[in-house]
Amino acid sequence: MLRLGSKYSHLVHSSGCGCFNPDLQKASRRLEAFSRRSFLSGIGAATIAGVLARPSFAQTAAAPTKTLFREVRLFDGKSGTVKDGAQILVENNRISSIDMTNAPAPSDATVIKCRNGVLMPGLIDAHWHAIFAAVPVNILLNGDPGIIFAASTAEADRTLSRGFTTVRDLGGPSFSFKQAIDTGLIPGPRIYPSGAMITTSGGHADLRLPSEIPRDGGKLSKGELLGGAAIVDDIGDLKMRIREQLLQGASQIKLVGGGGVSSPRSPLDIVTFSEEELRAGVEVAQDWNTYVTVHAYTSRAIRRALLAGVQSIEHAHLMDEDTAAMIAEKGAWLSTQPFLTVDDTGQLTGPSADRAEQLFSGTPRIYAFARKHGIKTAWGSDVLFSPALGPRQSIMLTHLANWYKNAEVLQMATSGNAELLGLSNLRNPYPGKIGVIEEGAFADLLVVDGNPVDDIKLLEDPQKNLVLIMKDGRLHKSAL
Incomplete structure (x- = not known):
């Protein structure tokens, strides 16, 4: 329109x-x-110039090989609930593991403590x-x-x-x-x-x-x-x-x-x-x-x-x-x-x-x-x-x-919309899972200071309430 x-x-x-x-x-x-x-x-x-050199304002330079998100409450984009006590490991641009046992961090991982913020898929x-x-x-x-x-x-x-x-x-x-x-x-x-x-x-x-x-x-x-x-x-x-x-x-x-x-x-x-x-x-x-x-x-x-x-x-x-x-x-x-x-x-x-x-x-x-x-x-x-x-x-x-319930809103704007985009089939420019937090999915992640399942209006003030934004394994923003 x-x-x-x-x-x-x-x-x-x-x-x-x-x-x-x-x-x-x-x-x-x-x-x-x-x-x-x-x-x-x-x-x-x-674009050709961008291949030769990435300016400093582009998505944060090189992603660390491994990033571990600890002290996380997890909204995975599909289940509709928030799970406490999770930690998420990102390797390069993909989610490599979801751990609920608080296992020790890999020695070569950069650790980000999320202070019990809600980690969810990018919108x-x-x-x-x-x-x-x-x-x-x-x-x-x-x-x-x-x-x-x-x-x-x-x-x-x-x-x-x-x-x-x-x-x-x-x-x-x-x-x-x-x-x-x-x-x-x-x-x-x-x-x-x-x-x-x-x-x-x-x-x-x-x-x-x-x-x-x-x-x-x-x-x-x-x-x-x-x-x-x-x-x-x-x-x-x-x-x-x-x-x-x-x-x-x-x-x-x-x-x-x-x-x-x-x-x-x-x-x-x-x-x-x-x-x-x-x-x-x-x-x-x-x-x-x-x-x-x-x-x-x-x-x-x-x-x-x-x-x-x-x-x-x-x-x-x-x-x-x-x-x-x-x-x-x-x-x-x-x-x-x-x-x-x-x-x-x-x-x-x-x-x-x-x-x-x-x-x-x-x-x-x-x-x-x-x-x-x-x-x-x-x-x-x-x-x-x-x-x-x-x-x-x-x-x-x-x-x-x-x-809709708040969880349904979040599901629609993550895994639901991802399902629609999946209709592009072999023309999908990003073959891989988006809109979900699961092993093998692209590391497109948000950390919300608060629980949007309880208060969806937290998303209306992203500058204040989105304390971390990661896209494709690279940090775009982090206040942690």
Whole structure:
């Protein structure tokens, strides 16, 4: 879901459209020279530099060979309970043992005493936009890759510092950005990238300016050149664009099945791809041993996606109960966001504000359906276009306590979301276990000063209450 606040309302095509004012025309001319290729090549060059030398601010230099966490209360991400008297041994980037006997520490291990803090898996956000989360729309329109990369880099660090060690990126040119994180050039979470959001003309993610309509031959729009969207209107182009994302390293494919909240010319009620087109997209993803997730709010869009074999539905705030039952029957995932008020979306104007109200009223209903029908439910925050909204990522997670026990919230944001990410199968960029504390799992760990099973709101203040953050066996933060 793309959200534009009142500050940027002059940039969208509604009544009093500002698309022809001189400032926006100037921004558009600047963006015309900015291609997705130049943006990615700039990041790629930085990634190469990162291979040669890791700066001091990247995830703490070399991990010790062995790290032993003692004086631990353990939440393993699956059991739903906290166990006292545990100690966890990490070797390189994996958990090598879980000991409840207080055995002596290995002589070559670095020992970290956790002071009876709760050690738990790193959090996973199943709906994130690594490039767009903190970059305001006017900066994106200016098309300066330096400031875009700088803003995204800062937000990646903040995301990891909130305890989110993994995100599923559901739209944006994040492939080389992911490489920069994976090589240690910059700190940030693991990224499961989708690449461009693929939509039909007129669907959500079709944010073309009037000057870009109609298409001039095969000329791509500015949003497509950026790598944020791909607009297709026949099966051949659909298959090509999907394969292009997979070629670049997509772990899953994001198709847009309808309208959106902040795409003012794409009403929420519309349906975009036909069932035949969706099925073709699913088949391409299956040929690459991965899956398709579909942006869909309405029952009609959701049902069409399910009939085409789609395994994951994003949003679904306007669905009815029969459709919820169909999701459960098909064994598909519901990946949704607990939007409650404008505090979660930022201030919206015009049609976007009206549509957001529909989301707010739909949120309690979809979680009631999910619980009643036993739908496999994932959690994501879908924060966009504002560094000020970034901290809402943690609060959006604690919103789940309105419908779930605290332990269930933590399970959803760890082992539950990890199960959804596992649908990427052979396209999984991080083959190994995440979201759990067990032998052989990646050492993505948090130590909480307090027990989040008793008080989930501890996670709303990560700066104070997350006293240790480890990702891939390296310490990102430690106050111990």
